[in-house]
Amino acid sequence: MSSSSQSLYRKWRSQTFGDLVGQEPVIRTLKNALSSGKLAHAYLFTGPRGTGKTSTARLLAKTINCSAPVNGEPCNVCEQCREITAGNSFNVIEIDAASNRGIDSIRDLREKVMMPPSTGKYKVYVLDEAHMLTTEAFNALLKTLEEPPPYAVFVLATTDVHKMLPTVLSRCQRFDFKRITTRQIVEHVEYVAGQENVRIEHSAAELIARAAAGGMRDALSLLDQTIAYSGNEISLAQVQEMLGVADPRAIQKLITHVSQLDSAAVLHLIHELSEAGADLRQLNIQVGEYWRALMLTKAGADIASILDRSEDEVREIKQMSQLFDLEELTEVARIFAQNDLMQKNQGTPQLGLELAFLQSIGLHRRSQHGQSAGPSAADPSLQPRSASAQARSATSRATPPIPLVPESELPPAPSSRRANKDNYAGDAHNILPVAENEEVPGQTTRSSVPTSSNQSNEDAATPVTAGVDSKPSLTLQQVREAWDNVKKRVRPKNPKTAAMLNSFTVIGVEGTLEETVVVIQAAYDLHHKYVQEGDRAKDVDWALST
Numbered sequence: 001m002s003s004s005s006q007s008l009y010r011k012w013r014s015q016t017f018g019d020l021v022g023q024e025p026v027i028r029t030l031k032n033a034l035s036s037g038k039l040a041h042a043y044l045f046t047g048p049r050g051t052g053k054t055s056t057a058r059l060l061a062k063t064i065n066c067s068a069p070v071n072g073e074p075c076n077v078c079e080q081c082r083e084i085t086a087g088n089s090f091n092v093i094e095i096d097a098a099s100n101r102g103i104d105s106i107r108d109l110r111e112k113v114m115m116p117p118s119t120g121k122y123k124v125y126v127l128d129e130a131h132m133l134t135t136e137a138f139n140a141l142l143k144t145l146e147e148p149p150p151y152a153v154f155v156l157a158t159t160d161v162h163k164m165l166p167t168v169l170s171r172c173q174r175f176d177f178k179r180i181t182t183r184q185i186v187e188h189v190e191y192v193a194g195q196e197n198v199r200i201e202h203s204a205a206e207l208i209a210r211a212a213a214g215g216m217r218d219a220l221s222l223l224d225q226t227i228a229y230s231g232n233e234i235s236l237a238q239v240q241e242m243l244g245v246a247d248p249r250a251i252q253k254l255i256t257h258v259s260q261l262d263s264a265a266v267l268h269l270i271h272e273l274s275e276a277g278a279d280l281r282q283l284n285i286q287v288g289e290y291w292r293a294l295m296l297t298k299a300g301a302d303i304a305s306i307l308d309r310s311e312d313e314v315r316e317i318k319q320m321s322q323l324f325d326l327e328e329l330t331e332v333a334r335i336f337a338q339n340d341l342m343q344k345n346q347g348t349p350q351l352g353l354e355l356a357f358l359q360s361i362g363l364h365r366r367s368q369h370g371q372s373a374g375p376s377a378a379d380p381s382l383q384p385r386s387a388s389a390q391a392r393s394a395t396s397r398a399t400p401p402i403p404l405v406p407e408s409e410l411p412p413a414p415s416s417r418r419a420n421k422d423n424y425a426g427d428a429h430n431i432l433p434v435a436e437n438e439e440v441p442g443q444t445t446r447s448s449v450p451t452s453s454n455q456s457n458e459d460a461a462t463p464v465t466a467g468v469d470s471k472p473s474l475t476l477q478q479v480r481e482a483w484d485n486v487k488k489r490v491r492p493k494n495p496k497t498a499a500m501l502n503s504f505t506v507i508g509v510e511g512t513l514e515e516t517v518v519v520i521q522a523a524y525d526l527h528h529k530y531v532q533e534g535d536r537a538k539d540v541d542w543a544l545s546t
Contacts, residue, residue: 007224012192022216032072034069039064040172041153041154043154043173044155046159051180053157053177056177066080067079101134103136124153129157189209204226245279250269256320256323261364280349292333295330332359479506501540506520
């Protein structure tokens with residue numbers, strides 16, 4: 001039986017400060033301090049996971065215990081350096097604060113700190129995920145942090161510095177670790193692959209780097225996994241298959257279909273990607289990132305530096321951005337960002353992705369017709385009155401008041417209305433307006449908006465967000481503004497209820513000014529039940545009727 005091999009991220013852990021990638025300001029400061037003998041008694045390393053915090057703590061311990069350091073670097077030859085490299089040094093004590101977060105663990109640590117090192121000059125205590133310590137544990141550690149023994153050095157590593165007590169922060173010398181750039185990760189992945197006698201395509205290394213999201217440890221772990229999956233020849237297609245991501249060309253095809261208003265082609269391509277094994281949640285992230293790149297390009301930003309894209313990718317994105325206007329791209333990027341949040345609670349991510357694309361096509365169609373690409377176009381006949389005044393007027397006349405219902409309890413539209421059947425795509429949980437003449441799978445629209453100005457008023461349909469009659473109606477944007485005012489009125493009376501209302505979203509409006517029906521969806525059933533209880537419901541009713 002063969003012994004288990006060492007993982008790449010452990011095998012290629014930095015053994016000198018010069019080996020660390022992407023943290024040049026931190027390394028320069030530490031090396032200068034160590035070279036001049038200015039050693040602090042407590043350090044705070046903060047930053048995203050996989051960026052080198054623990055590795056730097058070990059290098060710090062190795063350097064201050066090294067018998068022959070050179071310019072702030074360990075020699076890696078002496079006994080102390082070899083022991084720390086092997087991970088069996090008694091002078092480096094690593095503590096997982098997530099597992100040892102209580103006051104008893106810290107009291108035990110305080111007792112051990114009093115014991116000087118048997119060999120070497122310093123004992124270095126590394127508290128990983130230090131923000132997980134309880135408040136009592138932090139307070140027990142304060143005195144030791146402030147006045148430790150001369151041979152003790154503390155390194156607190158955390159991914160969430162905002163949870164650290166200010167009294168702890170003030171006693172530490174802080175170093176902020178940044179996400180490593182995609183280019184730096186690609187270079188290091190290709191270097192490690194070469195040293196391991198593995199051939200990897202540059203595009204495959206780029207995909208691994210992007211999936212690592214700025215963490216070198218994650219990148220090397222993915223490379224290790226890819227080698228196990230593909231062998232010593234790694235292609236882009238193999239990495240895509242392993243990660244469950246879609247080919248970038250498929251993303252471009254989806255965007256192109258949106259620009260061509262081809263709903264059927266979009267839906268078929270999503271189905272093909274799903275059947276091919278693509279992770280649809282990951283696909284939503286990829287599409288959202290592409291829309292963001294188009295938006296930034298249209299706004300005049302230098303995406304080559306902001307998004308770390310290649311020249312070919314920048315050229316393709318610039319060409320694609322010419323198909324859309326900035327207002328439209330901004331709204332579409334928002335749609336996919338919201339869909340990313342909603343998919344975490346969805347059992348069928350394909351439905352959410354399909355609806356997001358159908359919304360995008362509707363926006364593009366309205367933009368081409370000269371209408372607003374925002375959530376809804378304002379009705380000119382309603383301009384003299386403010387949105388808040390219209391909403392309050394309609395709400396006071398409507399019976400019952402605006403229903404606050406969770407997703408699982410959305411009622412069907414009244415049978416006397418045609419909105420559910422003719423004007424919406426998808427199910428009742430995701431009420432989305434269908435733009436004129438847009439085809440929806442499994443549905444056909446029986447009416448369209450006439451364009452001739454010679455038609456009579458009886459035959460002309462006024463385009464509204466979710467209207468069902470030919471009379472003017474409130475737009476979705478106007479109702480959303482009024483809903484924001486409702487939340488503001490609730491806040492002084494009941495701040496907690498107002499906070500809960502922030503998870504409620506206006507998703508549909510239909511009818512006329514004389515009789516308006518608004519559908520508001522709660523993100524969670526728990527929030528809906530909370531708002532509906534006792535005085536909280538009265539506060540909301542009061543705000544609606546004010």
